[in-house]
Amino acid sequence: MEGQRTKSFSLTTILEWFGSTFGQILTAIIVPVVTFVVMWRGFIFLRDGNAPKLVIAVVAIIWGVGGVALIYFVTNWLIERLPPRWTERLQPFLFVGPALAILFWYLAIPTIRTFILSLKDRTGQEFVGLQNYVAVFTDRLMTTAFRNNLLWILVGASLSVIFGLLVAILADRSRFENFAKSLIFMPMAISMVGAGVIWNFIYEVKEAGSAQIGLLNAIWVMLGNEPQAWTAFNQPWNNLFLIVILIWMQTGFAMVIFSAAIKGIPDELIEAARVDGATEVQIFFRIMIPYIMGTIITVSTTIVIFTLKIFDIVWVMTGGQFGTHVIATQFYRQAFTNQNKGYAAAIAIVLVLAVVPVMIYNLRQFAEEEAF
Amino acid sequence: MKSSKRENLIRDIVINGTLLLLVLLWTIPTLGIFISSFRTRFNIQTSGWWTIFPHKEWQMVEEREIPEDADPDGVMNIAGATGTFDEFREGITTEDGRQVIWSGNKSLGTIRIKEKRWEFLPELTLNNYGQVLAGKSYEIQTADGGTMEVQGDNFLGAFLNSLTVSIPATIIPILIAAFAAYGFAWMNFPGRKVFFIIVVALLVVPLQIALVPILRDYVKLDLNGTFLAIWLAHTGFGLPLATYLLFNYIKGLPRDILESAFIDGASHFTIFLRLILPLSVPALASFAIFQFLWVWNDYLVALVFIGAKPDVQILTMRIAEMVGSRGSDWHLLTAGAFISMILPLIVFFSLQRYFVRGLLAGSVKG
Structure with missing residues (x-):
């Protein structure tokens, strides 16, 4: 009797357990599948759909943002259905996993x-050793680009x-x-393409004798000079x-x-220095500058890195003509216009090498201050 | 004491004067295209935008026949001015402030008399905006009163595309980064430190490194030219900074909140959603503005991953294309540029406080 009761009890438990587990497994399969199907249909609609623009825009935004949230919710729902030990083990990867996956895939x-x-040739088929790097450092267009980038950094970043x-x-x-800070800060909100238009308009040149509609030439002609095509002549100046556009944007x-x-x-x-009879200039150079030296270095580094990758301004203003190519425009030209992938890749690697010191510095800072 | 007051006054003038000069230098370029975007095509091409402000300009007040007795080969005296033919051709300014000009050649011509008069051309129009925004075709008024059909530039479509790209490309990385930041800050898992070091290392990696390989992946996956492709790209390039900033913020939140929530039986997921996200709003907002401006203003990433697909093109691409193909159509370029600037400027001026906070928190991006 005793034994049978236990047996039947355990049998129903097993059945119940099986039933609920089966149900759980079923929902655990159905929910992700439905999610996937919905996401996939959305993707196909967005890629191939012919709906009005506004509809596409709204659907895309909801699909994109909602989709990401949905993936987190569904996966978490699944993980929390697992035995607690597994939940604990897997949940951190739900949190950091997507970020790491994307970081690995994209960077x-x-x-x-x-x-x-x-290290490969232009089509990416055969290994050519360091040939691309040799070319990068000897091509006349590339050396011009390096020189220009140096000019951008020396003049642009420092000013x-x-x-x-x-x-x-x-x-x-x-x-x-x-008021003053807002207005000087404002160009930061403008795209470099927009800034290109703004400054192209300032540099606009008309034939001598007709009205100059570009501000710079209008002033230049008023001072009794011939109108100039500012971005084309007097290379490399x-x-x-x-x-100037970079300075306008980054200041x-x-x-x-x-x-x-x-x-x-x-x-x-500062008061103490004043009492001691320091002039404003002395206060500036002896107290302020040393005090904010750390900030100056950080800001300079950031702007230098930004300047190193400068692309839009040059691409929109001159397209790299008139000896204005920089590293990033050369990269774009080689990668997508000339379809010389190996060469372009070598340029990109040079760009990365240029920021390696900053990377090491960042890592050191992190290792020092972080009780991780 | 008195002299120090005077010194203060001089210092004040020097400081405010220099600052005002710099502010002017910084705003005039934008003002130029803003004003020009409302001027007619003809006015833009024939006079500087600053002429809409009142200024003195030579205006013809009289045109008369060449006097019978004038000898083009010698010195002449016409309308109070004396000079040779060549001088008259250039225009002679008389003492009473008039300009006498011989218009035409020696035998056939007229004498024009000009005076400096106040003038401004306040003739403004919204036509440029209409034409730039319009889809396929747009009717403009011609000078003689008729109408003319011109090709619209479909900036409205590009504007919508920019929105469709920017909103998810702002929210998705923030969401993913917030999850990751929480994970790194408050969860334990193998490889936690190594993975975070990778995040820090990737902070300054230039995105150029990824363009060629990712484009290959996209071509293989048939993702090129889709919104998903560009959202993911922006997510990838924005994630290191987003994760780093949010990590710093979330780690700084008081730990007892988390522990008491745990005791109440809340899971990590609930704590994250109900507690951490609401508490992190300031940090999320700072980064959101940063990322939004970055994505909205981006040109390179869009150029590579959207390419030549006209129906997905975003504003920066349309403008860059216009600079290339119709670089002297200033009435359209200025209006187009302004359309592309309007939303970031609104975001910028209304949320500047948050934006500055974001910049101060971390100012390196790859």
Whole structure:
């Protein structure tokens, strides 16, 4: 009796267990499948659909954002249905997994793939050793690009930092600080393509004798000179007229960061210096600059990295003509216009090598300050 | 004491004056295309945009026959001006501020008398915007009062595409990065440190490194030219910074919240959704603005992954294309450029505080 009861009890438990598990397994399969089908249909609709633009836009936004959220929800729902030990083990990977997968697919692995490609010929079939690198460092167009990029960094990045510092300090002592800062910061919100149009219009040139509609030539002619095509002639100085755009766009960035740093300097420090009879200039060079040196280095590094990859401005303004090519425009030209993948890959690797010191610095900082 | 007051005043003037000058230098370029976008094609091509402000300009006040006794080969005296034919051709300015010009050749011509008068050309129009925004065709008023059909530039379509690209390409990386940041900050799993070091290392990697391999993948997967392709690309390129920033923020949240929620039996997922996300709104907003401006203004990524597909083209691509093909159609270029700037400018000016906070939190991006 005793034994039978236990037996039948355990039998029903097993049956129940089996039933519920089966049901669970069934839902566990159905829910992801339905999710997948819905996502896939959405994708096909978006790729091949012929609906009005507005409908496509709305569907795409809902599908894209909702889809990602849905994937997290469904996967988590599945994981939480597993035995607790497994939930605990797998859940962290639900959290960091998608991010890591995308990082690996889009940045980490491509670095290796691009490196391998850089050792191959233009079609990516045969290995050619370091031939692409030799070409990168000897081609006349590439050496011009390197020289120009250097010019961009030396003139553009440093003037952005200097102007940024100047504005930050002036604004700090001015009554209309916020107004001035907002307006100088504004170009940061504009695309480099838009900035290209804005400055192309300033540099616009008309024949001598007719009205100059470009501001720079209007002033230039008013001063009694012949109108100039600023971005085309006087190579390599025409590059400076493109670099001006970078300064126009990046000064605001530098200013905002410096402004915050300057406000962090203790007032007592500056007051004490004043009492000791220091002039404003002395205060600036002896106290402010050393105090915010860390910030200056950070901002400079950021702008230098940004400048290293400069592409849109040159591509829109001159397309690299008139000796204005930079590394990134050469990369684009080789990769997509000339279809010389190996060569382009070598250029990309050179770009990466250029930022390696910064990468190492970042990692060191991280290792030092982080009790991870 | 008095002299120090005066010194202060001078210092004030120097500081504010320099600042004002810089502000002017920084705003005038944008002002130029803003004003031009409302001017007619003809006006843009024949006069600078600054002429819409009142200014003095030579205006013809009188045109008369060449006097009978004038000798084109010698020195002449016409309308109070004295000079040779060549000088008259150039225009002679008289003492009472008039300009006398011989128009035409020696035997056939007229004398034009000009005076400097106040003038401005306030003739403004919305036509440029209409034409740039329009889809297939657009009717414009011609100078003689008739209408003319021109090709519209379909910026409205490109605007919608830009939105369709930017909104998910802003939200998706934030969502994924927030999950990852929580995972790195508050969960334990093998490889946690190594993976985070990889995130930090990828912070400054230039995206150029990925363009060729990813394009290959997209061609294989038939993803090229789809919205998904470009969302994922922007997600990939934005993730290191997003994860890093959000990690720093989430790690800084007080740990007792998490522990008490755990004691109440909440799972990681619930804690993340109900507690961490709402608490992280400031950090999420800063990065959202950053990423939105970045994606909206992006040109290179779109150029590579959308390419020549006209119905998916975003604003920056349309404008760049227009610069290439119709670089002197300033009435359209200026209007187009302004359309592309309007949304980021609104976002920028209304949410500047958050944007600045985001910039201050971390200012490196690959």
